[in-house]
Amino acid sequence: MKTQTILLKNRPKGKPCTSDFELINEDIDESLKNGQILLETTFISVDPYLRGRMRDEKSYVPPFELNKPVSSGIIAKVVDSKNDKFSIDDYVSGRLDWKTHQISNGEGLLKVDAQKAPLSAYLGILGMTGLTAYCGLTQIGKPKPGETLVVSGAAGAVGSVAGQIGKILGLTVIGIAGSDEKIDLLKSKFGFDQGINYNTTDDMKTALSKAAPNGVDIYFDNVGGPISEAILFHINTFARIINCGAISVYNDTELPKSISVQPFLIKNSALMQGFIVSNYEDTFPEAMKQLSEWLAEGKLTYTETIVNGFENTPKAFINLFDGKNKGKMVVEV
Numbered sequence: 001m002k003t004q005t006i007l008l009k010n011r012p013k014g015k016p017c018t019s020d021f022e023l024i025n026e027d028i029d030e031s032l033k034n035g036q037i038l039l040e041t042t043f044i045s046v047d048p049y050l051r052g053r054m055r056d057e058k059s060y061v062p063p064f065e066l067n068k069p070v071s072s073g074i075i076a077k078v079v080d081s082k083n084d085k086f087s088i089d090d091y092v093s094g095r096l097d098w099k100t101h102q103i104s105n106g107e108g109l110l111k112v113d114a115q116k117a118p119l120s121a122y123l124g125i126l127g128m129t130g131l132t133a134y135c136g137l138t139q140i141g142k143p144k145p146g147e148t149l150v151v152s153g154a155a156g157a158v159g160s161v162a163g164q165i166g167k168i169l170g171l172t173v174i175g176i177a178g179s180d181e182k183i184d185l186l187k188s189k190f191g192f193d194q195g196i197n198y199n200t201t202d203d204m205k206t207a208l209s210k211a212a213p214n215g216v217d218i219y220f221d222n223v224g225g226p227i228s229e230a231i232l233f234h235i236n237t238f239a240r241i242i243n244c245g246a247i248s249v250y251n252d253t254e255l256p257k258s259i260s261v262q263p264f265l266i267k268n269s270a271l272m273q274g275f276i277v278s279n280y281e282d283t284f285p286e287a288m289k290q291l292s293e294w295l296a297e298g299k300l301t302y303t304e305t306i307v308n309g310f311e312n313t314p315k316a317f318i319n320l321f322d323g324k325n326k327g328k329m330v331v332e333v
Helices: 119-123 126-139 157-168 179-190 204-211 224-234 262-267 277-296 310-322
Strands: 002-008 021-027 039-047 071-081 091-095 101-104 111-112 150-153 171-177 192-199 218-221 234-244 269-272 305-308 328-332
Touching: 002 310, 039 091, 039 119, 039 310, 071 119, 091 101, 091 119, 119 171, 126 157, 126 218, 126 277, 150 157, 150 224, 157 262, 171 179, 179 192, 179 234, 192 204, 192 310, 204 224, 218 328, 224 234, 305 310, 310 328
Parallel strands: 150 171, 150 218, 171 192, 218 234, 234 269, 305 328
Antiparallel strands: 002 021, 039 071, 039 101, 039 328, 071 091, 091 111
């Protein structure tokens, strides 16, 4: 049988473009060996952090190789199996290649239940997205009822969940996003108390003064850059700054110029900590249990931007950097 595969053709310079990827057709041997399963891709997760793996530099995960498949979180259907742990018609979630069909030995794959939640949710609120928001906020943010939380990239996948968890835990939550439509979404669907549209705000420091008159106790940072610098002027004593992402600088070709954070951290006895979700792997069972309960109780909700067609996966990824997603961006194959 044939499988379509998306390769990384070039290392992007600046913002990625579709010519940095290549779609090819490959033959796949359907005769499975013992322990193998044949998978058919259903949903593909595209995430900003993949941009870092397209650089040939040291990071917390190895870079993608040129002329090899890109990989990310994927939901796939088992269409044939010689592995006792997986049956035909099971759905699984895991890190897999951008292919329509592929063979796996099952390592690193988890079964997911389409009866309990939509399959795409296991890439989002019940997957890495939800775990990132929960672990970052609870393990680093250590929220206390009555505190003020500011979330940047708030209408994105992680930000929208982090803000909702903040509300559940008794915080005042302010979201920063890039359009009035997204600000309305934050308040009407996700329960944020206030929102700031950075594209129509000339003075972010003044806007934050109005939105957070009592200062900022926790900042969940998904963007980096000037927005995050403005937050520093408003942090309270013992504030916690959670560095989850920095999408505003991922495509920079030169080192960004920024203000020095040390004076702000010192005078406020504040904490700034970066993290990757796997740092907290030992808390995943507890986190998944809590997220699932909140979702079932209607305390958590989510939104998705679904792009149809395997061949559109690179474009969906590129659209993240133009803010064209509301919530989690996924490709339905």
